[in-house]
Amino acid sequence: MTSHFAVFGHPIAHSLSPRIHAAYARANDIDLEYRAIDAAPEHFKDQLASFHRDGGAGANVTLPLKLQAYGYCTELSAAAQRAGTVNTLRRSAGGWSGHNTDGAGLIRDLTERHSLDLRDRRTLLLGAGGAARGVLWPLLDSGLRELVICNRTAETADRLADSVGDPARVHTRYWDDLAQQGSFDLIINATSAGHGDGAFSLPFSLIGARATCYDLSYGNAARSFIAWARAANAAQALDGLGMLVEQAAESFEFWHGVRPETEAVYAQLRASFLSDAAD
Structure with missing residues (x-):
């Protein structure tokens, strides 16, 4: 049947x-x-x-x-x-x-397909909507050292961070202040920025020497973020097809x-x- x-x-x-x-x-x-x-x-x-x-x-x-x-x-x-x-x-x-199943799918793709050890990584999560919420907890469970949440509407990022209740490990930062935040080992784009026509633009200083940049979207929606990551010489620039x-x-x-x-x-x-x- x-x-x-x-x-x-x-x-x-x-x-x-x-x-x-x-x-x-x-x-x-x-x-x-x-x-x-x-x-x-x-x-x-x-x-x-x-x-x-x-x-x-x-x-x-x-x-x-x-x-x-x-x-x-x-x-x-x-x-x-x-x-x-x-x-x-x-x-x-x-x-x-x-x-x-979003978080489990992301972790499997990163750790099994791309052999990425997430433990002790300083991580930047761009976005604080439904896509970000879906992957937040599995990322934390994987052993990240620090998770910084940044969203264009700061109050939304603050609410998401507060829901975790781990201020020693989970912080929020203003979008306009990202250039002063140093570099990250893992950057995850959970925004809808790539679904429009504009180019993705953030300071290249965010990308550390061993950084993996990952867009939760795939195909055309991920292209501007992937192009930005490659231009900044990220170690890996990945879209969300595997997720x-x-x-x-x-x-x-x-x-x-x-x-x-x-x-x-x-x-x-x-x-x-x-x-x-x-x-």
């Missing part, structure tokens, strides 16, 4: 999730249908209810709906509670169970009880991106 799954977002036509989950399903002999559903925030609740009535068993949720999804859940995983947002839903008799593949695997396991192998899917998608760039 075919299981029905979907990814909700606005916009969503660009999403690679249907392709990724179809590959995972084939590799694990699971019969599923997975589609993308464009849902504006004001229509998301009704569309999610309709999806369930039509047999929907689970869903991924992306921008700008993760906070709304959190509010629709009757049960939340520990990861979702800490993040305060949900990117994965599973239907049960009591309603929607919510989970957040996408890994968080999808975490969602797949949440639904089906088996964690798929990810490397072949990642390699195929990366090759596709490189081919598109060459055209």
Whole structure:
């Protein structure tokens, strides 16, 4: 019997999730249908209810709906509670169970695919919205020495830092003061800056000698940040394609009880991106 799954977002036509989950399903002999559903925030609740009535068993949720999804859940995983947002839903008799797989996906990509030891790293997290909240706790759990949160709206960064309750390790800084903050070993872009047309611009002094720069977005949305990091001679400049593949695997396991192998899917998608760039 075919299981029905979907990814909700606005916009969503660009999403690679249907392709990724179809590959995972084939590799694990699971019969599923997975589609993308464009849902504006004001229509998301009704569309999610309709999806369930039509047999929907689970869903991924992306921008700008993760906070709304959190509010629709009757049960939340520990990861979702800490993040305060949900990117994965599973239907049960009591309603929607919510989970957040973003942080786990990021850590797997950094530590396993890119062999990065996160312990004792001085880290700069750019942004304090849902994307940042999704990765904050797993980053701290990985053993970072210091985490500096910087957001264009300083009050939002302060609230996020206060929610952690670790002032010895987690600090906030004003965006305009970044040039005076020294260098970092890891810089993570969790802002939506790359989704516009402007170039990403920050002081090159932020990038330490062994720095890894990582954009949670991928494709065109990550290009301006990656270009900035490469221009500043970062040791590694990475986009979030690997995180996408890994968080999808975490969602797949949440639904089906088996964690798929990810490397072949990642390699195929990366090759596709490189081919598109060459055209």
